[in-house]
Amino acid sequence: MEFAVGFDDLANSDLIMGAIYKGGTQGTVADDPIGKLVPVGNQGGFRYKGSPIKESVRIAVVYTSGAEEEWPDHLDDKTGILTYYGDNRSPGQDLLGTRRKGNLLLKKVFAAIAATPADRANVPPFLFLEKVGTGRDVRFRGLLAPGATNHSADEALKAVWKESADGPYENYESLFTVLNADPVRRVWIDAVVEGVPPIEAPNCPTAWRSWVEGLEYDVLPKYAVGS
Numbered sequence: 001m002e003f004a005v006g007f008d009d010l011a012n013s014d015l016i017m018g019a020i021y022k023g024g025t026q027g028t029v030a031d032d033p034i035g036k037l038v039p040v041g042n043q044g045g046f047r048y049k050g051s052p053i054k055e056s057v058r059i060a061v062v063y064t065s066g067a068e069e070e071w072p073d074h075l076d077d078k079t080g081i082l083t084y085y086g087d088n089r090s091p092g093q094d095l096l097g098t099r100r101k102g103n104l105l106l107k108k109v110f111a112a113i114a115a116t117p118a119d120r121a122n123v124p125p126f127l128f129l130e131k132v133g134t135g136r137d138v139r140f141r142g143l144l145a146p147g148a149t150n151h152s153a154d155e156a157l158k159a160v161w162k163e164s165a166d167g168p169y170e171n172y173e174s175l176f177t178v179l180n181a182d183p184v185r186r187v188w189i190d191a192v193v194e195g196v197p198p199i200e201a202p203n204c205p206t207a208w209r210s211w212v213e214g215l216e217y218d219v220l221p222k223y224a225v226g227s
Helices: 007-012 102-114 186-193 206-214
Strands: 046-049 059-064 081-085 126-131 138-146 157-162 169-178
Touching: 046 102, 059 081, 059 186, 102 138, 102 157, 102 169, 126 169, 138 206
Parallel strands: 059 126
Antiparallel strands: 046 059, 081 169, 126 138, 138 169, 157 169
């Protein structure tokens, strides 16, 4: 039986690998559970606290419905590497000019892979959630760090072109790694949301600290054999 957290308990819950976080039952956008788990809004694949333009994002969520055939986000169950596509998923705008600025956020955080620990200390933690079932329920799939072992910075974030009836357009393809952090504690999430630097916040996952300080990808054990 799967572990599930009720809608009314979301704001106080830890994030547990594989757990289901229940949506509401009112039939409105307020039923979305993600905004109650983390104050990042209730729309879009990229959700965050702060501003990518001002470089003030404190924490971010990447969400997938698993329903987009053109841009099939995919978590490799052998390696723990998530392939996640940016938010320029239709023609008509610049790669970095998307409404939610998700691609701009990707560009900024992936630049830290090849930078210094001080730069990575400013990268927001990424939480990966996916749609499950027919309602608004979501499943937590892990704490993500940008990049992956044995992949260069250029391989971890690259622009890819797609043809459409309205002409070609480009989007980002990014690689994230599911870190060895289960559960992700509520006290850490809340402190990061309030503006405490992630590695200074209480209950900071050791795997996140290792990525910031040494660019080490401590993969969740269920994936470690295939990494």
